[in-house]
Amino acid sequence: MEHAPNEESLPPSIQRIRRLEQLERERIEEKLRKDERRRQSVLTGKPHGGRHDLVDRIEERTKFPLTLLGIAWLVLAIIIVSTDVNGSASIFFVGSFFGLWVIFFVEYLVRLVVTPDSRGYLKRRWVEPVTVVIPPFQGWHVIGIERMCLLLHEGQLRVLTVLKHHSLFRVLLAAAATLFLGAWLELLFEENAAGGNIHSYPQALWWAIVTVTTVGYGDFFPKTAGGRVVATILMLVGIGLIGVLTATVASVFIKEHTDANKEEFKKGHADLGQQIARIGDRLGDVERRLGATPADLAAVDAAGASEPDGDVDADPAQSTS
Numbered sequence: 001m002e003h004a005p006n007e008e009s010l011p012p013s014i015q016r017i018r019r020l021e022q023l024e025r026e027r028i029e030e031k032l033r034k035d036e037r038r039r040q041s042v043l044t045g046k047p048h049g050g051r052h053d054l055v056d057r058i059e060e061r062t063k064f065p066l067t068l069l070g071i072a073w074l075v076l077a078i079i080i081v082s083t084d085v086n087g088s089a090s091i092f093f094v095g096s097f098f099g100l101w102v103i104f105f106v107e108y109l110v111r112l113v114v115t116p117d118s119r120g121y122l123k124r125r126w127v128e129p130v131t132v133v134i135p136p137f138q139g140w141h142v143i144g145i146e147r148m149c150l151l152l153h154e155g156q157l158r159v160l161t162v163l164k165h166h167s168l169f170r171v172l173l174a175a176a177a178t179l180f181l182g183a184w185l186e187l188l189f190e191e192n193a194a195g196g197n198i199h200s201y202p203q204a205l206w207w208a209i210v211t212v213t214t215v216g217y218g219d220f221f222p223k224t225a226g227g228r229v230v231a232t233i234l235m236l237v238g239i240g241l242i243g244v245l246t247a248t249v250a251s252v253f254i255k256e257h258t259d260a261n262k263e264e265f266k267k268g269h270a271d272l273g274q275q276i277a278r279i280g281d282r283l284g285d286v287e288r289r290l291g292a293t294p295a296d297l298a299a300v301d302a303a304g305a306s307e308p309d310g311d312v313d314a315d316p317a318q319s320t321s
Helices: 012-044 051-086 091-114 118-124 128-133 135-143 145-190 201-212 225-290 294-306
Strands: none
Touching (some): 051 135, 091 118, 201 225
């Protein structure tokens, strides 16, 4: 009967493939564990029974129709905005627009009235009012409001991690202060300049944003020497800001990858130590089977040290016969 080959006896390429397979399995298992934790968080924080189940049934039966109505609301909004540019929107479109809004609000209000714990309901589903104010987000009901709350919370933690990394938040705050101050200084120089085209703070702020982001539309531009000095400073700030932002985000991902590699190296070192220990045990067993005494082993080691390139008798018993 043939036995499966030991891991140490396999070629290095096969060992690497098996190691990659093991890592992929661990990644998939970790993803499944994370999804299960999310599901358990939703289930454990969500009460059941009585009117709680009635609220769930109401949401289950209305989520798809309300998602379609949310899309319809968005279409009506686009129609109203586009027709108001060239003329007045029809009363039908405006009435339908606000009528859909009333439907979303009434459905949400009914669930709040039916649930026996409205305060806990609002706390668990803190993001749901957004779906009433901006109806296209009604599609979140299909995914699950509790699940969306967890996902948004995780995204918030992710953003905070990036902002705290290398004090990026302070850099962005300083850049924003420079932006608003630069727009104000630009307005002082250009407001009464001959042939100037920046005459209000909104125009100056728009120009500052375009300048800092290095877009440069050219619709507003400085005419005075002082305005050009301010523009030069904002250009340099914009170049540095984009570089810092890109480098910080990249550094976060690199740090996560490096931390993962460190854990992998630690695990690899532990596996290597176990393999060396097993090899040592097997060598000791071979030596005992050959009947070698400690003196015989010392003689073999001495011979190997004096003749590193020569062949050493593999059988210590023969060397003493």
